[in-house]
Every structure is written in C-alpha cells, then in structure tokens.
Amino acid sequence: MKVRTEIYWESLNKYGEELCGDKVETVQNPNETIMVMADGLGSGVKANILSTLTSKIAVTMLKQGLSIEETIKTIMATLPICKVRKIAYSTFTIIRVDSAGNCYIAEYGNPPVMLLRGGKVLKLYGDEREIEGKQVTEYRFKTQIGDVIITLSDGVVHAGVGGILNLGWQWKNIAEYIEKIAQVEHTLGSLVKLLSAVTTNLYMEKPGDDATIAALKIIKPEFATVFTGPPQDPKDDEKVIERLMKSEGKKIVCGGTAAQITARILGREIITSTEFVDANIPPTAKIEGIDLVTEGVLTLAHTRELLLRYMDPAVQYKQLRELERKDGASRLAKLLLSATDITFLIGKAINPAHQNPDFPKELSIKLNIVKEIGETLEKIGKNIEMIYY
Numbered sequence: 001m002k003v004r005t006e007i008y009w010e011s012l013n014k015y016g017e018e019l020c021g022d023k024v025e026t027v028q029n030p031n032e033t034i035m036v037m038a039d040g041l042g043s044g045v046k047a048n049i050l051s052t053l054t055s056k057i058a059v060t061m062l063k064q065g066l067s068i069e070e071t072i073k074t075i076m077a078t079l080p081i082c083k084v085r086k087i088a089y090s091t092f093t094i095i096r097v098d099s100a101g102n103c104y105i106a107e108y109g110n111p112p113v114m115l116l117r118g119g120k121v122l123k124l125y126g127d128e129r130e131i132e133g134k135q136v137t138e139y140r141f142k143t144q145i146g147d148v149i150i151t152l153s154d155g156v157v158h159a160g161v162g163g164i165l166n167l168g169w170q171w172k173n174i175a176e177y178i179e180k181i182a183q184v185e186h187t188l189g190s191l192v193k194l195l196s197a198v199t200t201n202l203y204m205e206k207p208g209d210d211a212t213i214a215a216l217k218i219i220k221p222e223f224a225t226v227f228t229g230p231p232q233d234p235k236d237d238e239k240v241i242e243r244l245m246k247s248e249g250k251k252i253v254c255g256g257t258a259a260q261i262t263a264r265i266l267g268r269e270i271i272t273s274t275e276f277v278d279a280n281i282p283p284t285a286k287i288e289g290i291d292l293v294t295e296g297v298l299t300l301a302h303t304r305e306l307l308l309r310y311m312d313p314a315v316q317y318k319q320l321r322e323l324e325r326k327d328g329a330s331r332l333a334k335l336l337l338s339a340t341d342i343t344f345l346i347g348k349a350i351n352p353a354h355q356n357p358d359f360p361k362e363l364s365i366k367l368n369i370v371k372e373i374g375e376t377l378e379k380i381g382k383n384i385e386m387i388y389y
Contacts, residue, residue, distance in 0.1 A: 003101045003145065004221045004340040005033040007381065008188040009214035010196040012155070014043040015206040021047025022153045022212035025055035027063050028381035030341070031099050034062050037214045038092040039110060039153040047090075047210065050079060054090040062096065068106055069131060076132035093151040095216055097143060105139040105149075111157045111171060113139065116148040119182050121175035147218040148188065150178070155211030156195070159202035169202055188217045223249025224339035228296060228370060229347030230257045231389035240345050240389055241265040245289065247343065250335050253287065255296030258347065263287050277327040284328045292335060294328035300369045302329035303336070307376045310337060336373075341383040346370055348388055 005028060011020045021040040027033065038054035040047030054075055061071040071094075079089050091109025105113055107126070115122045126139040143149075152174070159169040174195070181194050195213045203211075225247040231240055241262055244251055253262050263270045266289065273283040281302050282295035294300075306329055325331075336342060346367065374384045 001101075001145075002099045002221055003097070003143065004028075004099075004219050004383075005097055005381075006188050006217040006219050007033070007035055007215070008192050009037070009212060010192050011210065011212040012196060012200060012203075012207045014155075014208065014210050015203070017044045017210075019045055019048040020212070021051055021210040022155070023048070023051035023055045024212065024214045025059040026381070027059055028383075030383045033095075033097045033216065034059055035095045035151075035214060035216050036092060037110070037151045037153065037212060038090050039155075039210070039212070041089045041091075043210055050089045054079065054092050058092065058094055062094070068094070068104070072106065072108070072131045072134075072136060076134060091154075093214075095149055095151065097216070097218065101143040101218060103139070103141055103143050103149070105137075107137040107139070107151075108134060111152045111154055112137075114150040114152075114171075114175060114178065115141075116150065116178060116182060117144060117146070119179060121178050123175075143218045145218055145220055148191070148215055149217075150213065150215045152214075153210060153212040155207065155209035156199050156213060158209055159199045159207075159211065169199070188215055191215065219340070221341050222339045223247065223341045223343075224252060224335055225249070225343045225345065226252045226254060226336075227262065227345040227347075228254040228258050228300070229366065230261060230349040231347040232349045233389070234349075236347075236389045237261050238265055240347070243387075244345060249339065249341075250291045251289070252292045252294075252332065252335060253290050254294050254300055254332070258296070259285060259287065259293050262290065262293075277325065278329075281327045281329050284331065292328070292331055294332055297366050297369065299328045299332065300366065300373065302327075303332045304369055304373050304376065306330065306333040307336065307373060307380070310380060336377060336382070337380070339382065341385075342374075342377060343385045343387065344370060344374060346386060346388050 007026050009024045011022050013020045021043045023038050026035045036055040036058040038051040040051035057075050058071055093110045094106040096104045113124060115124055124139045126137040129136050129138055185191050192213050192215050199211050225244055227244050231237060253259050259270055268288045271286040275283055282298055285293040287293050374386055378384050
C-alpha cells in the first residue's frame with residue numbers, strides 16, 4: 001500500500017537571540033518525503049546561516065536525485081570546520097521515506113532519532129559509516145501506518161542542565177514522556193507542542209540553547225476530487241462526472257452550473273439552503289453522493305484566503321478550530337487540508353448562466369483562484385493534479 005506523510009516541527013530560540021540556529025527543510029511529493037533538521041554550532045545569526053545552508057543543500061540535492069554520499073560530501077565540503085572543536089559547523093539528521101514506506105535516515109552529530117510505534121518508543125540501531133572523514137549513522141527500516149519518527153536538536157536533550165535537572169532531559173526521559181503523552185494525544189501537532197512546552201519549562205522560560213523537535217508521521221493517503229466550472233465541450237459533461245464519481249475519497253462540487261451538470265448527469269436533486277452561516281459566503285447545497293456542494297467564485301476566493309493562513313505549520317494547528325465553522329469556505333478548506341492527494345477537474349467554458357460581457361475576465365479570475373489554491377496546497381505538502389476540460 002502507498003503511504004503518505006504528515007510533518008510538524010517547532011523550534012525555540014536561545015534566550016536573547018532573534019534567530020534560531022536550528023533549521024528544518026522538507027519536501028513532500030507522491031514519490032517520497034524528505035525532512036532535514038540541521039543544528040548550527042553556537043547560536044544566533046552565524047548558526048542560523050550555517051544550519052540553513054546545510055538543510056537547503058541536503059533537500060535540494062536529494063530532491064534532484066543525487067545520492068546521499070554526494071549530498072553529505074557536498075555539505076561537508078561546503079561547511080567550515082570549527083578550529084577548536086574540530087567538527088563541522090552544523091550537525092544534521094536526514095529522513096527520507098518513499099511511497100512504499102521504506103525509510104532511510106542519515107544522522108551526523110544530533111541525538112539519536114526516536115521511532116514511536118504502537119505507543120512505545122523504539123531505539124533504532126544503525127550502522128556507522130565514514131563519509132568525508134566524518135562518522136555518519138545510517139538507519140534503514142520499513143515503516144508502518146501510524147509510525148512517528150522524531151528527531152531532536154541537542155538543545156532539547158540538554159534542557160534543564162545545571163538548573164531543574166543536573167544532567168538535562170536525557171533521551172530515556174524524553175522517550176518515557178513521549179510514551180506517556182502518546183496515550184492521550186494522537187495528533188502530531190499536540191505531541192510536538194507538549195514536548196516543546198516541557199523543554200521551555202525545563203529551561204525556566206530562558207532556553208540556554210536553540211531547541212527543535214521535528215516529527216514525521218506515516219499516514220494512509222486521503223483523496224479528494226473537486227469539480228468546478230462547466231467543460232468547454234458539453235459532450236465532456238458525462239466524462240467529468242464519471243471521473244468524479246469513480247474517484248476515491250471525498251467528492252466536492254463548486255459552482256452553480258457545475259452542480260446543475262452533476263445533478264443532471266446523476267439524475268439527482270439539488271437541495272439548496274437559504275441559511276447564511278456567514279453573510280459574506282453563499283450557502284451550500286446538497287446532492288446525494290457528493291460530500292460538499294458550494295457556490296463558485298466567492299466561496300473559492302474565501303477558501304484561498306483561509307488556506308493562505310495555514311502556510312505555516314504552527315498556524316495550521318493553532319487555528320484549526322476556525323475550520324469547525326459550517327460555512328462553505330471553511331468546510332471546503334477543512335476537506336482540502338484533510339486530504340493528501342487532491343485532483344481538480346476544471347471546466348473552461350464561459351458559464352451560460354452569466355450574460356455579463358466581462359465574463360471572460362470573471363472566468364480568468366476563477367481559474368486563477370483555483371490555480372492559487374492548488375499552489376498553496378502544494379506548498380503545504382499536498383499532492384495536486386489539475387485537469388482541464
């Protein structure tokens with residue numbers, strides 16, 4: 001079975017620093033997920049630049065299909081070496097999961113990764129390998145649905161040193177805490193947030209080092225298909241509806257004409273609502289067999305604005321309650337954010353219900369909104385397919 005991933009991370013800046021010396025970079029597509037967490041030596045601007053450089057090099061090279069050896073060699077050759085400590089100015093953890101669930105991890109200088117499986121934290125045992133004179137630990141294993149892979153910067157493990165805890169919040173203690181909270185917290189965001197909160201408390205609100213917790217969860221693919229706008233050739237109406245109804249997952253129709261086409265081809269009734277949940281967003285409707293039926297341009301425009309707020313993973317979790325509202329835009333945004341793979345079936349005909357001579361401009365606006373929604377979802381990590389009719 002194909003797998004997908006969910007990613008979430010949080011970073012704490014060293015007390016008094018405006019920039020974090022840790023950096024997380026990710027790539028998600030239908031074939032693989034790559035997550036890199038780099039920890040720049042020291043703190044502040046210098047550490048931020050070096051961790052950013054490390055994570056960017058790793059993600060870019062791996063995404064382009066270069067080997068892990070070439071990637072690590074490039075990182076090692078690019079980063080300067082600390083004259084005092086004789087180590088590269090940035091440590092890193094690279095996690096790569098393909099669509100079949102095969103996981104590869106390369107770790108240099110960071111605390112060992114954790115694997116949360118079935119409520120228990122497993123310690124992975126890797127192989128030591130020398131690349132460019134550096135000892136890199138490699139792990140290879142097959143993931144399972146529900147697995148959570150957690151990587152930490154050393155600022156987390158050192159939390160409380162010389163203060164609340166003499167030796168810091170050690171790996172074993174963190175693992176025990178994760179097992180405890182995993183019994184009641186099942187979302188990735190809440191798990192990471194609680195770990196981050198404890199780290200802050202152990203530092204007594206004044207972190208002595210940059211601290212990052214980055215987590216990757218193995219999930220099942222969740223599909224959604226959105227039909228909007230009448231096809232240019234009316235003969236394609238049946239083809240579009242057939243594709244919509246045969247698609248896996250949630251089925252969504254946006255726009256009055258698209259809804260009429262759907263109802264006509266399926267021989268089903270459109271049940272319209274006159275209730276305005278939000279005065280700025282038109283009411284939704286119902287068609288048997290369709291999960292959500294909304295108005296077109298206005299609802300899509302509001303959905304776009306909602307999704308733009310969710311570009312930052314922290315905001316996605318912080319404001320998720322906002323999408324519990326029952327207006328069409330909130331419901332559409334929630335369905336799209338819940339899916340991993342989204343297909344848009346987009347008709348390019350001028351809507352016959354509109355006699356406005358400026359409609360070609362309106363059509364262009366609608367197509368642009370849908371395109372921007374797709375681009376935003378891709379940046380969030382969704383797999384997007386656009387099909388035009």
